[in-house]
Amino acid sequence: MVLVGVVLSERVMSRLDESQERHLRDLAQSYLDGLSSAVAPSILRDDVWEVFDAIERAQQLNKSLRPAEAIVANADNQVIAASDPRRHPVGAAVASSIVDATGRETFRFDSGADRAYALREISYPGRKVGTIYASFDTSHLAIERRGVLTTLILTNGFLTLLLAAAGWWLVARMMHPIRILSDHLGSARESHAAPIASDIVASSHGEFGRLFQAYNALVHSTAERHELSMRLAEEERLGSLGRLASALAHEINNPLGGLFNALATVKSHGHIESVRLGSVGLLERGLVGIRDVVRTTLALYRTDSGSRDLMAADIEDLGLLIAPEARRRDVSVMIGNELQGSVPLPSTPMRQAILNLLLNAVAAAPGGSVVALSASSSGSRLLVEVRDHGLGLPREAAALLTGAATARPLRDGAGLGLWMTHRLLSELGASIAVDYPDDAGTCVRVSIPFARDEEFAHVA
Missing domain, CATH: 3.90.20 (Hemagglutinin Ectodomain; Chain B)
Structure with missing residues (x-):
């Protein structure tokens, strides 16, 4: 908007300068036409008083043009007569400042200047007999130009502020729905979406x-x-x-x-x-x-209020819990427990998740086979492996267990235990992998990072 205001102001001022210069040029040419016609015979007769009289009459007749000074010189550029004889006495050479002001141009006017200059050569058929130098007061035009420029600045400034305020209000109104949506999305990130x-x-x-x-x-x-x-x-x-x-x-x-x-x-x-x-x-x-x-x-x-750490005895207890189901299906359960003491993981979800894996493994294992459970710690992680020798966990069920994209419990409820096992383990930050060994069966490997850092003895 500021750029548009500057461009419009420049065009208005340019048109104003052109209009002032064209109007002043026309008036100056009319003034010089009349003055040159009046003084030409007098210059030929070398009648100084007649030239003075012609200059005086021309200034009186063209008061609207505001002539400031007029000088009539002969072919040798010596003053014959001037509107101010004290400054330009008869017979003296025309001042160089007057000649430089015109620049040997027939008309010269600078925008915003207080003076305009014009020059007219008087010729008699075949030769130059004299020159008229004239200057005009253009201070009123400069004042008019400054007034127009001030008006443009104030008007453009007011319009720019007004349009800027309107634009800000319009953009704020347009962005209001976006702010509402962003606020709700931000609250959804911190809590439940509303x-x-x-x-x-x-x-x-x-x-x-x-x-x-x-x-x-x-x-x-x-x-x-x-x-x-x-x-x-x-x-x-x-x-x-x-x-x-x-x-x-x-x-x-x-x-x-x-x-x-x-x-x-x-x-x-x-x-x-x-x-x-x-x-x-x-x-x-x-x-x-x-x-x-x-x-x-x-x-x-x-349902204790506190969360007890997982202990080695918890893994041994799973053998007692799974034993009835294993005997009913004629499956042997082997538990390899390498844990010592306790590990910083909540016992209840860990026992429930591992028990679900054992129940699924026992259900999938054929009669007379062995289901193996191993638990150990490596660094700051708990490693659990459940292996059976059945027909292999279906791909859809494996997707439920590992949390593959779009995996959901089946419509008939099948796979719900595996899906819940994934939820329990994922809340602990576990990674789950399902392998299919060459000798048939399924091997489920779970790696869970400890909930807090273990304390290690300083080693020298």
């Missing part, structure tokens, strides 16, 4: 209205997906509890028959010491086994 108010969406039209509606639809679908995942997590937790309860009941029910038989034996033949001691020992071992299973289950699913 939809844009319905009155704002209703008042927005065009592209912004459609953009707000699309954003609200995205927020709604995200909230539904989060709610669905929470519901699936709860259902998976309840399903895991149901499976564990079934396994626990099976594990407890197995020794109960023997315990009742031992109790009946004690009742019938308790007077025999060897029979009594054998039956009591069987009762004690059976009750100890039931106690261990119950303790392991309580340790896995108690």
Whole structure:
């Protein structure tokens, strides 16, 4: 806008200068035409007084032109007569300043100057007889020019400020919907995404209205997906509890028959010491086994307020929990536990995730095969490996476990345990890899970084 104002002002001032110069040139030529016609005969007769009189009459007749000075010189450039004889006496040479001012041009006018200069040579057929030098007062034109320039500056400045304010208001109005959207996106990054108010969406039209509606639809679908995942997590937790309860009941029910038989034996033949001691020992071992299973289950699913670190005993407990299901499917479970003490990882999600992997491995393993679990630490990471000798984990299920893009639980609920296992492990920052060895089966490798730095002894 400033550039446009400068260009427009320059064009206006240029047209004004051209108009002033053209008008002044026409008047000056008219003045010189009349004066040269009047003084030409007098110059030929060398009548000085007649030339003075012609100069005086010309100045009186052309007051609107504001003639400032007029000099009539002969062919030798000596003054014949002048409007100011004191400055230019008769017979003196024309001052060099007068000659330089005209520059030997017929008319000279500089924009904004207080004087304009004109020159007219008087010729008699065949020869030059004299020259007229004239100057005109143009201070009023300079004042007019300055007034126009001031008006242009003030007008352009006012219009520039006005248009700048209007442009700022217009851009701010255009950017208001963008600010609303950016604020909601920023809040979504820090917390849950909140939809844009319905009155704002209703008042927005065009592209912004459609953009707000699309954003609200995205927020709604995200909230539904989060709610669905929470519901699936709860259902998976309840399903895991149901499976564990079934396994626990099976594990407890197995020794109960023997315990009742031992109790009946004690009742019938308790007077025999060897029979009594054998039956009591069987009762004690059976009750100890039931106690261990119950303790392991309580340790896995108690809801303590604090998070206990994973211990080596937690890995051993998984063998007791998976044993009933393994016996039911005629599968052997081998546990290679190389952990010493505890590692800085929450025990509850780790035990649940590894138990889910073991349950899936046992379910996939054929009868008479072996499922192997190994746990070790390397540097600042926990390494867990579960291997079976089944037909191999399907690619879709492997995508659920590793968290491949677009992987979701199947419509019939299959793969929900693997999907939940991925969620549990991903929250711990774990990386999951699924391999298919040449001798059939599946090998799942999990690497989890420790939740906090371990303390190492200083080594000299």
